[in-house]
Amino acid sequence: MNDRPIQIEFQLNGELRTLEVEPRARLLDVLRYEIDCPGTKEGCGEGECGACTVLLDGLPTNSCLVPAWQARGREVVTIESVTPEDVSRMLDAGTTQCGACTPGVVMTARWAEANPELLAQFDLRQLMAGNLCRCTGYDGIIDGIELPSGQEAD
Amino acid sequence: MRVHLASSLQDALAFKATEPDAWPIAGGTDAMVHWPGAHEMHERTWLDLSHLNELRTVEFRDDFVELGALATYWDVIRDARFTALPLLPQAAATVGAVQIQTRGTWAGNIANASPAADGVPALMAYDAEVVLGSRDGGERVVALADFYHGYKQLEARPEELITAVRVPLRAHDHQDFIKVGSRAAQAITKVGLAYAHSSEGWRIVANSMAPTVCRCAAVETLVAAGTAVAGPDDLADAIAEDLTPIDDIRSTGAYRLRVFGRVLYHALQPICDSFS
Ligand SMILES: Cc1cc2nc3c(=O)[nH]c(=O)nc-3n(C[C@H](O)[C@H](O)[C@H](O)COP(=O)(O)OP(=O)(O)OC[C@H]3O[C@@H](n4cnc5c(N)ncnc54)[C@H](O)[C@@H]3O)c2cc1C
Ligand code: FES
Ligand code: FES
Numbered sequence: 001m002n003d004r005p006i007q008i009e010f011q012l013n014g015e016l017r018t019l020e021v022e023p024r025a026r027l028l029d030v031l032r033y034e035i036d037c038p039g040t041k042e043g044c045g046e047g048e049c050g051a052c053t054v055l056l057d058g059l060p061t062n063s064c065l066v067p068a069w070q071a072r073g074r075e076v077v078t079i080e081s082v083t084p085e086d087v088s089r090m091l092d093a094g095t096t097q098c099g100a101c102t103p104g105v106v107m108t109a110r111w112a113e114a115n116p117e118l119l120a121q122f123d124l125r126q127l128m129a130g131n132l133c134r135c136t137g138y139d140g141i142i143d144g145i146e147l148p149s150g151q152e153a154d
Numbered sequence: 155m156r157v158h159l160a161s162s163l164q165d166a167l168a169f170k171a172t173e174p175d176a177w178p179i180a181g182g183t184d185a186m187v188h189w190p191g192a193h194e195m196h197e198r199t200w201l202d203l204s205h206l207n208e209l210r211t212v213e214f215r216d217d218f219v220e221l222g223a224l225a226t227y228w229d230v231i232r233d234a235r236f237t238a239l240p241l242l243p244q245a246a247a248t249v250g251a252v253q254i255q256t257r258g259t260w261a262g263n264i265a266n267a268s269p270a271a272d273g274v275p276a277l278m279a280y281d282a283e284v285v286l287g288s289r290d291g292g293e294r295v296v297a298l299a300d301f302y303h304g305y306k307q308l309e310a311r312p313e314e315l316i317t318a319v320r321v322p323l324r325a326h327d328h329q330d331f332i333k334v335g336s337r338a339a340q341a342i343t344k345v346g347l348a349y350a351h352s353s354e355g356w357r358i359v360a361n362s363m364a365p366t367v368c369r370c371a372a373v374e375t376l377v378a379a380g381t382a383v384a385g386p387d388d389l390a391d392a393i394a395e396d397l398t399p400i401d402d403i404r405s406t407g408a409y410r411l412r413v414f415g416r417v418l419y420h421a422l423q424p425i426c427d428s429f430s
Contacts, residue, residue, distance in 0.1 A: 003155060023156070023200075024190075026189065045188075047186070047253070047254060050251070050253055053253055060252050060253045065186040065257065067157075067179070067189075067200075072205070121231075121232075126247075129252070129340060130251025130339070
């Protein structure tokens, strides 16, 4: 229980991973530097910007606020699971400019697309409010999200 | 840094009994802020509660709701039964953004004891109780309104963990949660008000207005007594008796007092005959 590495196992994009993590490593650090999934970005490192968003057990989560040992036994889905076809609408809509926010934006957006029932309770801009973007002015992000037919983003 | 990954509530309570200085961690949304550079965090012993499914519960009983210590804001936002306690989903939806709501817990909000906490005032307006557990002391239930003795001073013993929060199910004819921040999303409260009226009377709670979230006894008395209030200034004396807001990076004490009076007046004027 001391300063020693901790062994954890978790599902990463559908594949079981077993590794040792330093007690102070964040999920973000492990993804980027231990298992070669650098698609997830670090912006603020304090939960404000959403650049580090991954899906943890299916829910959008800032991986900068998760100690890696809390991911044990969980399912983690990152931007590496996303194909160009998955985001073709975003590529057309101007969802990305510099790209720093984009991996996080895509993960939250894909969660919203996969759970259209949320739109009965929230508007899309509310669901996306935890993903800050300094470039696009957000319209390109909202336009890039595929809604079920009949639903219009505002 | 030392980490204990609790495997059951019993295991967590046993660990806290032997290591009362250990820091519990649930959603990590307070604990992990500034983590990489926060060296004092790395000196600590952490007690991870995040895998205790027995605490990830929301139970509606006959006359109260019990939120297990791992119940998150998102659990409440997505549970239609909370239309019976609308201040809870209302407050939850103002906490950070979705990524924070899916991780942050009500118990963590209580234990973190920020004066700006948004979950706490909603719970306090409903007379919530904090359930504390310990290995040797069993269960202890404390009213949330009595839980804070001063800035970050809790009515919890070092060997105790919060195991649940109980919220009475009462009929409320008036209630609201109002948060004044710098912007609509992802903003910390500068001035906050939660109020609820039931057969038990008025509960008027302020956050970011004193060293702790607190009920406003003088304001509650004035409203219950039906004292005539012709405008926000008529509330100023009672507010000054209850609240001592400070100047900090987000706002000034003077601004907070002025805005709180106006928010309170405009909230109650349409529903209280004594407010003209
Ligand atoms: C970007 C961002 C925005 C935020 N916005 C808001 C906001 O608008 N309003 C707001 O109120 N909060 C906000 N927060 C703060 C935070 O989300 C809440 O306070 C949250 O409820 C804390 O819960 P947690 O489970 O994440 O706590 P943790 O970080 O795990 O723990 C917080 C504290 O509580 C203690 N603790 C946790 N569980 C227990 C337990 N069962 N028994 C005893 N002690 C315990 C821990 O030791 C620690 O001291 C924000 C945070 C971030 C990062
Ligand atoms: S890097 Fe995690 S929220 Fe900004
Ligand atoms: S594209 Fe540059 S921050 Fe969003």
